Amino acid sequence: MQSKVIAKVGKSGLCNRLLIWAKAYTFSHINQLPLYTHGWYSIRFGPFLRREKSKRFYGFYFRQKTCYSQLIMDKIKNNKIIHEPKIDVCSNNGIYIFDKVPSQYEYFDKIINYRNLITESFYGMINKKYIDIVNTYNKPIIGVHIRRGDFSYRGYTNEEFFAEIINKLREYYQEKLEVSVFTDGIKEDFKIIPKLENINFIDTGIDLVDLLVLASSKIIVPTPGSTFSYWASFISDAAIIKHENSFNIRKRNTKDSNNNFEGTINDFLQTKPIK
Secondary structure, three states: OOOEEEEEOOOOOHHHHHHHHHHHHHHHHHHOOOEEEEOOOOOOOHHHHOOOOOOOOOOOOEOOOOOHHHHHHHHHOOOOEEEOOOOOOOOOOOEEEEOOOOOHHHOOOOOHHHHHHHHHHHHHOEOHHHHHHHOOOOOOOEEEEEOOHHHHHOOOOOHHHHHHHHHHHHHHHOOOOOEEEEEOOOHHHOOOHHHOOOEEEEOOOOHHHHHHHHHOOOEEEOOOOOHHHHHHHHOOOOEEEOOOOOOOOOOOOHHHHHHOOEEOHHHHHHOOOOO
16 A cells, blocks of 8 residues: 545635645644645535625636545555655555644644745746736735635724724834725725725736735734734735734744744834835
8 A cells, every 4th residue: 555645625714724734734844744624515505695706616626636535545455554654754665545634723833934935836836827917917016905704703893993003013114005995894894994004906817826916025913823924924024913812823934033023013113124
């Protein structure tokens, strides 16, 4: 039996699936094993029922190897299946399956030292047509992600938080810097931000493209608790300005963090902000 690694990314949102894939990819890289991914083609009905802009179907985004029929045969043959192994060197033969989204306290803990490798592989598996679409957009100066959609159950982050950061940045730079807003809500949901000058709501119609354009920003303002925000931050070299009450979730390792700021707006303004 040839050992292999399988990422069963399930029916969660795009970046929750990417967190599962990233764990599996890192394990497969460390152990030099083939990686197969299942789940990009799965459909969720919640986004349709909630009338969300993104229906969360990701089947055409990535070039991935699959072996679902082989997995069924492995089960029939009673081949050794190991769920969620430790991300480390492993000498045992078996079918290694990753299918769980990490808890919010450890989204990147096990993979953070492989960030550059994961980022390179992530971009490498994206179908070229989406990269071409991303390249038609200018790289934002300030990218603000405001999560709405199914976050209603946990409470939305106040719009005032994002407006305050925008105003403080503009005051510091003494310029009405352009702000690109990415949201799964609609412009009419917001009362404050649309009234500010030089605000551009970005809606490419493709959540993967939104993600990549956001990641290309010089400064990212994420929504606390949003894996969309966190994955964009993880693959980006931008300065990350987070909510003062958000969990201290490391998205980049110490070496990266020394070069790329990650903290509150007040901490950012006390450092030497980017030009």
